[in-house]
Amino acid sequence: xxxxxxxxxDGIGPEITKAVTDIFxxxxxxxxxxxxxxxxxxxxxxxxxxxxxxxxxxxxxxxALKGPITTPVGKGxxxxxxxxxxxxxLYQNVRPAKTTPGIHTRYEGIDLVLFRENTExxxxxxxxxxxxLGIADSFNxxxxxxxxxxxxxxxxxxxxxxRKKVTLAHKANILKMAGTLMLNxxxxxxxxxxxxxxxxxxxxxxxxxxxxKPEQFDVVVTSNLFGDILSDLCAGLVGGLGVVAGAxxxxxxxxxxxxxxxAPDIAGxxxxxxTALLRSALMMLHHIGEHEHANRIEKALDAxxxxxxxxxxxxxxxxxxxEFAQHIIAKL
Numbered sequence: 161x162x163x164x165x166x167x168x169x170d171g172i173g174p175e176i177t178k179a180v181t182d183i184f185x186x187x188x189x190x191x192x193x194x195x196x197x198x199x200x201x202x203x204x205x206x207x208x209x210x211x212x213x214x215x216x217x218x219x220x221x222x223x224a225l226k227g228p229i230t231t232p233v234g235k236g237x238x239x240x241x242x243x244x245x246x247x248x249x250l251y252q253n254v255r256p257a258k259t260t261p262g263i264h265t266r267y268e269g270i271d272l273v274l275f276r277e278n279t280e281x282x283x284x285x286x287x288x289x290x291x292x293l294g295i296a297d298s299f300n301x302x303x304x305x306x307x308x309x310x311x312x313x314x315x316x317x318x319x320x321x322x323r324k325k326v327t328l329a330h331k332a333n334i335l336k337m338a339g340t341l342m343l344n345x346x347x348x349x350x351x352x353x354x355x356x357x358x359x360x361x362x363x364x365x366x367x368x369x370x371x372x373k374p375e376q377f378d379v380v381v382t383s384n385l386f387g388d389i390l391s392d393l394c395a396g397l398v399g400g401l402g403v404v405a406g407a408x409x410x411x412x413x414x415x416x417x418x419x420x421x422x423a424p425d426i427a428g429x430x431x432x433x434x435t436a437l438l439r440s441a442l443m444m445l446h447h448i449g450e451h452e453h454a455n456r457i458e459k460a461l462d463a464x465x466x467x468x469x470x471x472x473x474x475x476x477x478x479x480x481x482x483e484f485a486q487h488i489i490a491k492l
């Protein structure tokens with residue numbers, strides 16, 4: 161039995177979380193949930209944005225499933241996601257993007273995985289403002305060690321999963337120092353995995369290539385800001401944020417999450433699509449070695465997505481969140 165920290169989140173978070181836990185229960189997945197929460201709802205109730213009890217649970221269990229979380233708007237509140245990533249060095253943001261039969265998009269044959277460096281770059285939180293001059297400086301901190309870790313993780317993933325190519329997206333032609341660090345780190349990792357093809361592309365060209373011929377890419381690795389942008393772009397190629405998984409992985413901890421927002425405007429209405437969180441939970445199962453359970457649920461999910469009338473409204477169906485979950489359960 162695996163003890164997993166469960167963070168339902170805010171807005172539609174509790175609804176899609178229940179859908180996932182119901183599916184896991186029906187599939188008899190050997191997990192025990194330890195529920196803790198964070199975000200706007202928790203802050204309103206307790207005055208704590210990230211309760212100590214949640215941090216202790218994460219540190220004990222090392223694996224978590226997280227729904228969408230709302231960070232209160234206002235000065236002094238740092239993103240909860242960024243806080244957790246940096247506190248626990250969850251340096252890999254892993255985002256698969258794969259064409260799914262039944263989800264109609266403009267593209268076919270896409271099967272890529274994006275590795276975004278998750279703790280450095282322009283999201284390091286290093287900013288200063290000179291009020292007298294009216295100048296704000298944000299520091300794009302890139303380290304040799306951080307670059308080596310994310311690049312090697314991308315190559316190791318490619319090798320483990322039978323992928324053939326790793327593409328680095330960068331801007332080393334302009335960011336001579338910061339960009340070159342990641343370019344050198346990938347070249348170094350490539351020597352360790354000589355059977356994996358390595359290529360690099362300038363970020364602006366990379367964006368054009370992704371929307372013109374995305375099927376050419378396999379594993380993509382990039383820095384924090386570029387990865388933030390590319391991950392949403394890749395999600396758009398395969399159906400949007402509502403159907404893609406996400407994971408924040410470090411050497412000692414992993415937090416799997418739905419990457420879309422908390423959508424408070426539809427909270428409590430049974431309209432939310434739980435696919436993104438469910439797919440993140442399936443990534444989690446593979447992470448902890450429960451491959452058979454993950455594959456079984458994935459087949460039931462894919463079979464449900466093929467029947468549009470059984471899907472939620474965002475996918476053209478009429479099912480509620482709980483009804484969609486029940487359709488998946490019926491196919492297990």
